[in-house]
Amino acid sequence: MNHKVLLEKLLSYEIRGITNLWLKSFLTNRRQCIEINQSDSSNVMVSRYRYSCREIKQGVPHGSVLGPLLFLPYINDLPLNIHDANLFMFADDINVLVTDSDVCALKKIDRVIAELEMWFNRNDLIINVGKTGIMSFHNRQSKFLIKPQVSYNKLNLVYAAEMKFLGIHIMETLKWNSHVQS
Numbered sequence: 001m002n003h004k005v006l007l008e009k010l011l012s013y014e015i016r017g018i019t020n021l022w023l024k025s026f027l028t029n030r031r032q033c034i035e036i037n038q039s040d041s042s043n044v045m046v047s048r049y050r051y052s053c054r055e056i057k058q059g060v061p062h063g064s065v066l067g068p069l070l071f072l073p074y075i076n077d078l079p080l081n082i083h084d085a086n087l088f089m090f091a092d093d094i095n096v097l098v099t100d101s102d103v104c105a106l107k108k109i110d111r112v113i114a115e116l117e118m119w120f121n122r123n124d125l126i127i128n129v130g131k132t133g134i135m136s137f138h139n140r141q142s143k144f145l146i147k148p149q150v151s152y153n154k155l156n157l158v159y160a161a162e163m164k165f166l167g168i169h170i171m172e173t174l175k176w177n178s179h180v181q182s
Helices: 003-012 017-027 066-075 103-122 177-181
Strands: 031-039 045-055 086-090 093-097 162-165 168-171
Touching: 003 017, 003 066, 017 066, 168 177
Parallel strands: none
Antiparallel strands: 031 045, 086 093, 162 168
């Protein structure tokens, strides 16, 4: 999360004055270090690697109570900027559902992706394309299932026959086999 963008969004939610300055103080001049301890098979520490501390210029302090709370106003306006789709958001997990009765009309996916790209770029956020997948829901009788090519920031997204969504295994055929199996 870009600190400047976050503080501007908080201003738009009427979090001003001393409270906004306090949050700015909370976010600035923070430093973070990484330390890795290597242990042997009997759990005795063998070596320790410590990397020099660096200033955090983006994001929120890890493990802070305010971190997750500040993420919510940061992404709160995302659904207002995406048309022709339903967004389902839980913490930092965002699912986009584009529906249409005519498969050829699914070209609106391109518009939705363009809107997502614009919003994420404007808000200085990056989508992990490696953790992003596409699913095309259909019944088993579909003979001519069309899966349009979808890309985000010029990277092709991969179709999946099954995905895990908030602990539930969902299949493209909307059957429960995979979830029951797991």
